[in-house]
Amino acid sequence: MSETVTTPARRKNYLNAEYGIKSWLLTKDHKRIAILYLVSVTFFFMLGGIMAAFLRLELATPLGDMVEPDTYNRLFTAHGVLMVFLFLIPAIPAVLGNFLIPLMIGAKDLAFPKLNLGSWYVYNVGATLMVAALLRGGTDTGWTFYTPYSSVFADSEVILTALGVFVAGFSSIMTGLNFVVTIHRMRAPGLTWFRLPLFVWSMYGTSLVQILGTPVVAIAIVLVAAERLLNIGIFDPALGGDPVLFQHLFWFYSHPAVYIMILPAMGVISELIAAFSRKRIFGYKFVAFSSLAIAVLGFLVWGHHMFISSQSLYAGLIFSVLSMLVAVPSAVKTFNWTATLYQGSISWQTPMIYALGFIGLFVVGGLTGVMLATLGLDMHVHDTYFIVAHFHYIMVGGAIMAYLGGMHYWWPKITGRLYSVFWSKISAGLIFVGFNLTFFPQFVLGYLGMPRRYHAYPEEFQILNVLSSAGATILGLGYLLPLIYFIWSMRYGERATDNPWGAYGLEWETSSPPPTYNFDEPPVVTTEAYDYLAMRDKRVA
């Protein structure tokens, strides 16, 4: 592990190896494809964020006085669809995973570089369909597309949006497939399974879910389209169908999809905690296997979305107890992260602030998730703002905090530049405060009984809604800052050394930014993961 400063002289790297738009659009380099994904997901994150801004603005007053109800419904649908399918699902895997997996395992690239590039195009075809649906007026079914509303009653662009989700799903399958093969076949000599960085373990679990789960949502979408277009009775009871069947198919994918969002985030957090404690993650194997346990158990809990949808009592009992079980590996991870800090060498750098913030928010999100898995409680808070708050704590407080933490950690590697420490810490603080102010009041609102997807609400809910909207403003500002200083750093940022954090990991052994084929010499691994002791000894020697 070299900490010597790379000569500022223009070393050949993946960014300056070739120039021109064609060199980007036809690239097979996993690092450049990661950048392509970065541009795409950032765009859709902003678009989804703008929708959220409208929602919070409308909800500042109890009357639905800003936009028409139908417009509001289209806005929250667009917010959900864009954020889930075009941002949260691809964000960490397709950006950070794409960039880092080959680097972390000492490979030149992913196993199927063309498939990788293809996945980005497929993603964009899906995205284009969804944007086309938006431009034609949008969809008003909610991102969950519940039947028979979506298949018979909704008078909006359901088919186009659903087709977009269908297509984008294939990009997710392609990415997952690529990662599984790469992790199995292309690890550097000496890099055994139990020497892998925990990020790779979590990406492995994620990939399995992507491959196995996504086809089911694709089937559900095809069936909705068949019913809408061909009048085949599948979900519409008037045609002999079963409306709840859709919910089963949808959540069979969409619950595991939550783990597609949070497992990579957990992987990032393991990396950050290890790097900024300069210490091996406590209970490495438990953290690694908990990722697989979550991936597997995640497939067995979908029915907890349907406790009160006329599902049988016994099904409810079984799904409730299984949902309790999935909380255990998450708790194991949290305790291990906390224990890692003990006797660490803890540095309060920006990525670590994100990681510590993640733990706090994830604990709140996780514990409220357990409340929702409790049958007697879910009956009251199901489909209220309690749910909205809970899943934002997991997806925004969890997945996005980790994504941003990861971006701040690997940015010097990705771009070869450093960003403003001052502004990045301000932004992390704003995001943490803004997030809690936005979503914590929503737990209270939910328990009070405010249902989700409400365009107008009774007056007594106003104060909490105003707090939430105020928080959203701070949160939005917090998200805007990194966009500015990251872009600024690409041109004006100080040049980064190969290993600016003094962190363990193969990705830090190559130059910043790395050359096209990642390593000048194929690396050989002789030490355990996060072996800071060996790393120091090597440097001294």
Place this chain on the structure above:
Amino acid sequence: MWKNFPLFPEQASTLASKVDALYFTFLGISTFFGLLVAGLVIYFAIRFRRRSPEEIGRPEKAGLWMEVTWSVIPLIILLGMFAWGAKVFVEAFRPPGNAVEYFVTAKQWMWKFQHPQGNREINDFHVPLGQPIRLTMTSEDVIHSFFVPAFRVKADVLPGRYTTVWFEANKTGTFHIFCAEYCGAEHSMMRGSIIIMEPADYELWLAGRESGPSVVASGEELFQVKACNTCHRSDSATLAPILHGAFGEPVELADGSVQVVDENYIRESIMNPAAKLVKGYKPLMPTYQGQITEDEVIQLIGYIKSLASDATEEEATLPALPDEG
């Protein structure tokens, strides 16, 4: 706007305090673990902050006993919560035997209520205090969800089948009814009020309103109007099964399986008679799909339920009202 700033909903049903007990206990446990983790994270992050740029953490062997401890303790708590939550849920799921049946039909974007005595209301729903009430609910279009926060009960209302929910109000007053399942443009305006009255006041309220025939009487009339009685006779089972005394009993179907005659089966047999034929009958009955409203199906079911095998039992199945005073 500061005048009413509640943090918890009112408790207006026998179930509410049970759900709240579960909630507050869980909130306590969650707060404990949340503060424990947050406290440790902050303490460690300060206590073990990096003191020199070259410093590294002190690696330690992960103790297996620690992993086991922090897996097993949460597991035990989680299973405990599961059991408690399940107990409350089962209670909320199963109405007591003396519950009076009311009917709810949801449609975009209103709630229609039928009292067993024949009164009908839209969006407002008057019910007596202290009487267990069971709602049999269906939707005319998409999925809705009947939610009364003050009662802590919620159940989805589906097209094409019946779902039930029950409650016993223990506080007079007016409380929100919300639709909790997204149902289209005016979803957020699909609200109503449930008005809990002293039983005597409820009787007065019922008496003071023009009431149509009771659910059973309407059903009986429909049974003639729709010509059901042509085949479903009380004295001959030649063309169609005798419906007297059929409700709640098992019947053998053409394929040999056994079906209990319940609300959903009757509804299906009216809408799609050939789906589950009783053994020994030909598919002679036409479908009533599109020719009969959900309200009418409910009335027919009410009537069929009232048809006891013995006429003297008829009274027993009529909804009993709570005693006055």
